[in-house]
Amino acid sequence: MNYLVAVLSDRMQAEAAYSALEKENFPINKVAILGKGYKTADEYGLLDPNEEARKNVRLMAFWLIPFGFAAGFTFSLITNLSTFAWAGEIGNHLIGGLLGAFSGAMGSFFVGGGVGLAFGSGDALPYRNRLNAGKYLIVIKASEGFIRQATTILRRFNPESLQGYVDSSMT
Known part of the structure; x- marks a missing residue:
């Protein structure tokens, strides 16, 4: 079509x-x-790029944050790094997991469309702006x-x- x-x-x-x-x-x-006086962009089905980006970021975060935590924890466990002596052995593994989860959150933002959310993208947005004007x-x-x-x-x-x-x- x-x-x-x-x-x-x-x-x-x-x-x-x-x-x-x-x-x-x-x-x-x-x-x-x-x-x-006629159809709105939403009634017609003109996608809101910001809403689509938010949806993609949430979907990616659902998978990447837990996977990042598991990967960070496993990496710390395998390498037996003692980066934070004050945290102890289990604490170092948990910190490694949290750093992995943070990396997963960053990945979901950048890959899932957060950059477009922050800086604007797509053809639907200019059309929505023209309707608003x-x-x-x-x-x-x-x-x-x-x-x-x-x-x-x-x-x-x-x-x-x-x-x-x-x-x-x-x-």
Whole structure:
């Protein structure tokens, strides 16, 4: 399935573009308008990249923190390191486990998407920002032929942005 996202500056322009698609006998059930008075990004299913990153970090942490603790504890046990003399033998192994768990937490943050959470990433965020700024999106989900037809129609309205996407999860 292919997507086409057009960013239009105001409601009148978005409605005119929608009407133009309708006049050209474009299947309207494949078109959605996002913006004030229409669907929201959440209603349409436009993923919030921050929420996805949080979910990935939690999932990774679920596995990496306990594994890191076990690996750190085992490493300390095998090497018999006495890094902290005041902690004793068991204390050194527990500290090794805690350091391993901390490493697992760092891994879940960096690999799970925490960097994107901290610094922003993905295409959904700019679209959400444009919706928050009062712009309107026309999103079309259709086959490649319909996307080409819609692109031709929407270009007449000089959208701020016209971006096509291919859903790779369908292949």
